[in-house]
Amino acid sequence: MVQGPKEGYFPNLPKQRKHGKMFRNMSRNPQARLRILQGMVTALVRHERIETTYAKGHETQKYAEKLIEFAKRGYKDPKHMGIANDWLAENDLVHKLFKVLVPRYESRNGNYTKLWKVGERGMHLHPRASPMVFLEFVGNPFPPMQPPKKKNPGWLVNILLDGVKEEVKKTEALDLAKTIPWGIEYNYTGIIDQDVRIKNPTTLPKSEELRESQEIKVDTKDAKAKIISPENKGTPV
């Protein structure tokens, strides 16, 4: 029987998942569990995109990320080489790890993999079917999982909104917004809130609407200037 990889090689794995359980035990003994994960990691490095259940995919994601983090330190250290040999069951993949994947992620700190949730398996057969997932390395040569988002500058909404944006840029509204001390004004200390309350009523728009039955009363002294015309008695509309 083939011995699985040793868990002690990865010192900084997440400590606690939930309810005091560190890892999913996958209803097996620890060695069998690690053997499954080893197979998953090798498949991921081989194909760069695999389909599994959510539990397996989420578990392998941690180990795949750690593998690349160690591989980025260099292949000259025998300890790192040992980790790569342990976790990749097929020897030709060790070459791929150090020559292809490590140069790809040189400028990246973490988030080398991505998990896509894709519905549930056999939902029509069983009500509690396991949720399925796609696990992939970022920057793989396959076509993307989601279509790229279009900007659609020709749509009528976007034409109108672009016009609004240009008008705002011409004014000084954006520069003024930077000068407003947001942190102070929206504090929940009672002292400054009082000033805001006093300011607000002055900025509110005045209601100057006329109802149809309503008439304007004119003082006799000012009647010289204002004569009640048929317009004022009701709206023409």
Place this chain on the structure above:
Amino acid sequence: MCSRRVFRDFSKLFTVRGYCSKTTLSNSEVRALRNEIFENEKQRQMALVTRVEKIQVKNVDDINPCKLIMNKGLSTPYNIAMHFNKFYRDRSALALVNGELWDMLRPLTDDCEVTLLHFKSDDPREVNKAYWRSCSHMLGNIIDSAFKNDYFIELVKVPDIPVTAGCFAYDADLKMDSWKPTTKELMCLGQEGFRLYEQSLPFERLEVDTSIALQIFKHNQYKKQQIEECGRSSIVLYRCGDFVDISDGPMVTNTGFARNYSVTAVHDIISKTSSRGCLQRFQGVALPRDFYKIHHTTWEPIEERASKPVYIDSEGPWEADKENLKDEASG
């Protein structure tokens, strides 16, 4: 007492002269007359198609390319869309027939290749233009119907305003001095637009001789002038509900596209054609049904921008106060 009565009568007479035109007809009566002539002419033209002939129509589209056999002079691009499904039928607003822009409700005349356009296609520029045109046609409809019968209103023209200006407009002669609408009145006008949306009235196209067009617009001096100046043998008319107007170029299928409709501003502009030297310009914005999920925080700045006066295709703003001050100073 006697003198008071006399003054009252005088004032009444004065107001009648000031705010109504010389014709005794009201707006609604003129509208009914126009509609009647249009209806008669349309039925006359429909009666000319006596024999049903068949034509081959090719639908050039990515989704469902096919060949159809249709009736000459009767079936329209809308009937093509009806063959597929409801979604396809409702979203298509305009058609391209052999590379020429075509209304959805205009009958086909020959063998042709048709593509149907919609608001979310890759290049929706032509659809946007047609939408803007038809929205200003709706605005004309609203101005014509919203005012009380005491006020005789003459519509002038649709100014040529691009979509990038942020609003569509309609110029009208209200024959009232410096009428500025309140926010409530503007909202009422916008509600009329929503009523048209609910009815989803079709835009009917009709090509008529100039004599009939002159007969339709005999109560409107501006439209009459327009018809005489253009010097064509035939003129294209559009009808929406019972409102008839002159317009070139295609329009969208029906008023059901104008989901968010609001009339935003009314202001005065200079014009030499009118006797008083000024016209009123009505402005508005609308969005098609495809974008009705727009959030109010994005819709409000669009409305705000449309409420600023736009003087494209006019001779500038008309300031009543300045001229009045001049008159007072001189006399």
